[in-house]
Amino acid sequence: MSFKSLGLSESLLHAVNKKGYSTPSPIQEKAIPLILQGKDILASAQTGTGKTAGFALPMLQLLAEGRQQSRPVVRALILTPTRELAAQVHEDVHTYSEFLHLRSAVIFGGVNANPQIRALRNGVDILVATPGRLLDLYNQKAVSLAKVEILVLDEADRMLDMGFLRDIKKILALVPEKRQNLLFSATFSREIKQLANGILNHPVLVEATPENTTAEKVDQKIYRVDKSKKAQLITKLIAEGDWQQVLVFTRTKHGANKLGKILTKNGLTAAEIHGNKSQGARTKALAGFKKGTVRVLVATDIAARGLDIPLLPHVINYELPNVPEDYVHRIGRTGRAGASGEAISLVSLDEIEYVKGIEKLLGLKLDSEVLRGFEPTETAADIKKEPKKGSFQRSQSSKPRDSNKGNFRRSNRSNSSRNRSN
Structure with missing residues (x-):
């Protein structure tokens, strides 16, 4: 047609x-x-x-x-x-x-x-x-x-x-x-x-699926790692893989700022975009990322909505989202227009339930690996010492007004x- x-x-x-x-x-x-x-x-x-x-x-x-x-x-x-x-x-x-x-x-x-x-x-x-x-x-x-x-x-x-x-x-x-x-x-x-x-x-209700599903277009992989070693691992992956354009997702604005500083300190040009950044700063960061002067763009889910980055090769979930659909939105930034893409998720013990929800949504089991030198040592007891996280659930918004069907x-x-x- x-x-x-x-x-x-x-x-x-x-x-x-x-x-x-x-x-x-x-x-x-x-x-x-x-x-x-x-x-x-x-x-x-x-x-x-x-x-x-x-x-x-x-x-x-x-x-x-x-x-x-x-x-x-x-x-x-x-x-x-x-x-x-x-x-x-x-x-x-x-x-x-x-x-x-x-x-x-x-x-x-x-x-x-x-x-x-x-x-x-x-x-x-x-x-x-x-x-x-x-x-x-x-x-x-x-x-x-x-x-x-x-x-x-x-x-x-x-x-x-x-x-x-x-x-x-x-x-x-x-x-x-x-x-x-x-x-x-x-x-x-x-x-x-x-x-x-x-x-x-x-x-009229219209439903359409891309000709290739996200799972088919993007090579998805999980690396099990302790939360305390995530920054070290992401630096290693980007540097040793010589990745020149990487979009990294964090769950919070504070987390984005913190990671951006660590990556910059480790010799990787990085910038952050999130709701607390001025529009000028966000525009500058995105322009630098597209131009190649910024190697790593660290973003929150909300700030990343609408980003159009042609042929983006790498997406890293530094932290998994607690809403499975957000995972699909994240990795959908790569593997567009028939190009190949890679999506890597750094998963700590407290995020395992999130993985289960994502796999249920996708209808597939994600490949999981442990890299030498980054073997997880966290236990359930370690997780219990931290503030309790919300259980995995789909996003809930304010309830709209009632209306007839x-x-x-x-x-x-x-x-x-x-x-x-x-």
Whole structure:
């Protein structure tokens, strides 16, 4: 199947071809025709499936074909959970709209709001925003949402995880009731379906899996090691393997800072990105990582959402996430576009339960090794001496308002292989 067969305009096809895409991904193949028909959709798509183009291309076509205002007003609103994802989505929207007379802008926290306010006052058709900054600028009367025709919630599961439900409800009260709604989520949890029931109108349920699953594309490996020796081991792996571009995940901001300092002290150029870093610092760190001046990028899960790093060869879980889906998001940063990738997890005794949850989600047993000189010596007694960790569980978000059960319809196409600072 080609993009042309999906009903896209010549202007959009030109932009897609210029970007180097020739064949739509499963999520694009399913979502684009439905969106062009004006349907509300609830789509499940992991990172790396082409979901942004899946909603951006038909959204742009509908806006281009619709009634143009004498002065651009916000007709499409895309909400994302993090700054980085907002910036990436806006970059894609800007690219795809190159040959259309449509304006777009992106707004998020952590940076001076004045340039964003100026852009809004100049008029925009498509606005990409994080919920907190959008409400801030709305309260300053810098933006109107009275003409929104299409509302997109991107990575809705992450927005719930971050506590944005209240902000989302406030935003829903500001947009017209008559609109097209597109909700994209990596998972279809009970909370997501409850949120969808309160937003979507007779939605079509779209589920798509990448042509190659994460497990097939990425070489996954576990190294058992004592917590006290993790920093030493990660330094050894990167240095002796001569790895030049490594994305490392920690569970906390403090942990990211601490590890970054250790790696730098050990002679590895490292930078950290997390919610406490200024947007300028985060942008600089990411640019350095892409350019090669920063060898190791240490990140938290939230800060890493939306990162687009082509051909990333190595991902290391310095600490395993306590939510199994986050593991999939992490390792999905490598092994993209048919390239090979490697994901290594450093697992201490107190993380074994996390491994079991991840393996259950993936449906496979992860290879586990012990490296010479790093043999684990921790015992259950050692773990009991530490503050008790929460038991392994799937993420729970604030419970959305109750609503009547939604009338979901599955796509009849078959599947191919809170924080304001954001």
